[in-house]
Amino acid sequence: MLTNRQIPISEEIIRILDREFNGQVRKNVSLADRTTIRVGGTARLYLVPMDVGVLQRLLHRLRDLAVPVLPLGGGANVVVADSGVTRAAVISLVEHIHDIDEPTISNNRVKVDVDSGVRLSSLLQFCQERGYGGLEFLTGIPGSAGGAVVMNAGAFGREFSDVLLKVITCDGQGNLQSWAREQLNSGYRRGGIPLGQLVVGLELQLKPVSPEKIEKQMTEYRQIRRQKQPYGVPSAGSVFKNPPGDYAGRLIEAAGCSGWRCGRAQVSRKHANFITTEPGATAADVFALIARVKEQVRESFSLVLEEEIIRLGDEYLSAWVVGEEELL
Numbered sequence: 001m002l003t004n005r006q007i008p009i010s011e012e013i014i015r016i017l018d019r020e021f022n023g024q025v026r027k028n029v030s031l032a033d034r035t036t037i038r039v040g041g042t043a044r045l046y047l048v049p050m051d052v053g054v055l056q057r058l059l060h061r062l063r064d065l066a067v068p069v070l071p072l073g074g075g076a077n078v079v080v081a082d083s084g085v086t087r088a089a090v091i092s093l094v095e096h097i098h099d100i101d102e103p104t105i106s107n108n109r110v111k112v113d114v115d116s117g118v119r120l121s122s123l124l125q126f127c128q129e130r131g132y133g134g135l136e137f138l139t140g141i142p143g144s145a146g147g148a149v150v151m152n153a154g155a156f157g158r159e160f161s162d163v164l165l166k167v168i169t170c171d172g173q174g175n176l177q178s179w180a181r182e183q184l185n186s187g188y189r190r191g192g193i194p195l196g197q198l199v200v201g202l203e204l205q206l207k208p209v210s211p212e213k214i215e216k217q218m219t220e221y222r223q224i225r226r227q228k229q230p231y232g233v234p235s236a237g238s239v240f241k242n243p244p245g246d247y248a249g250r251l252i253e254a255a256g257c258s259g260w261r262c263g264r265a266q267v268s269r270k271h272a273n274f275i276t277t278e279p280g281a282t283a284a285d286v287f288a289l290i291a292r293v294k295e296q297v298r299e300s301f302s303l304v305l306e307e308e309i310i311r312l313g314d315e316y317l318s319a320w321v322v323g324e325e326e327l328l
């Protein structure tokens with residue numbers, strides 16, 4: 001028997017959800033438009049819950065209907081396959097679930113509750129204006145707070161887990177759960193969020209710092225990024241994780257791959273761990289280039305680079321929140 005994981009979501013299921021979650025259900029939505037590398041197909045079913053209560057009911061209902069779930073944040077670290085996502089519901093919290101609560105301040109500590117869908121740029125601006133320091137290292141990193149937790153986004157020697165106090169998640173039954181940072185098995189570019197959990201919010205611990213000092217630090221980081229990384233062109237950030245004790249960019253450059261092209265995708269000459277795209281590029285261009293670079297680095301250094309980017313699509317099942325076992 002085929003499971004829902006193996007067949008496209010039916011029109012009937014989309015109709016049912018549309019009836020029950022009016023205005024929050026969309027069909028055939030371009031994912032290229034919602035990712036920073038700007039390639040890939042469409043989401044057959046794209047859901048934008050209005051608030052956390054709706055999200056809980058929605059996840060519960062999707063489980064009843066045996067529809068797998070795929071969360072999308074700011075789309076800054078993902079590459080969507082050209083065939084898109086037809087067998088899972090793509091859920092975005094970026095559109096409606098993006099509040100930042102007024103922080104509580106005591107003992108020189110600032111605690112702030114943030115929704116998963118908040119853009120990092122808005123969060124940084126909020127904190128800079130009010131003088132809450134600690135997030136400056138995120139300057140120039142695109143995406144959402146939820147995505148930053150999942151990827152444990154980091155730069156300049158710091159990572160998101162350094163400022164995290166707790167994470168609130170929702171499981172496939174619609175139950176909310178709170179996780180202290182210590183309960184998460186986080187590491188380099190790994191937030192340690194347990195499988196089957198969608199991040200809905202987080203609590204951060206920051207400290208009072210003058211807005212001027214924060215602004216100065218952010219400007220410095222912004223300048224370093226613009227010097228070292230391709231700026232203003234579509235990419236998904238670092239393609240590969242840095243291997244222990246080395247840099248993927250250095251290895252790729254030393255292997256002679258800078259400037260390599262496949263179709264309309266190119267290994268950046270400015271930072272070889274970035275792949276940039278031109279209008280008309282496809283995910284197939286990007287994946288073919290990744291394969292060539294990986295092979296060249298393997299031949300040159302007997303080292304297999306691990307991808308940092310997350311591939312999304314029907315054929316990449318590991319990123320799905322609700323697994324087949326849970327649906328059977």
Ligand SMILES: Cc1cc2nc3c(=O)[nH]c(=O)nc-3n(C[C@H](O)[C@H](O)[C@H](O)COP(=O)(O)OP(=O)(O)OC[C@H]3O[C@@H](n4cnc5c(N)ncnc54)[C@H](O)[C@@H]3O)c2cc1C
Nearest residue numbers: 073074075076077142143144146147148151153154199237
């Ligand atoms: C120009 C550029 C520079 C970058 N520089 C850096 C850098 O210096 N350091 C760094 O670490 N990263 C960097 N990145 C990568 C990216 O910005 C970060 O990984 C960011 O945290 C991704 O967040 P997002 O919301 O876009 O997540 P997405 O890309 O949308 O998703 C990433 C993964 O998280 C999952 N996910 C998203 N939201 C949720 C949720 N609410 N619950 C459960 N799972 C979820 C998705 O399914 C996917 O598997 C860069 C990217 C670009 C384009």
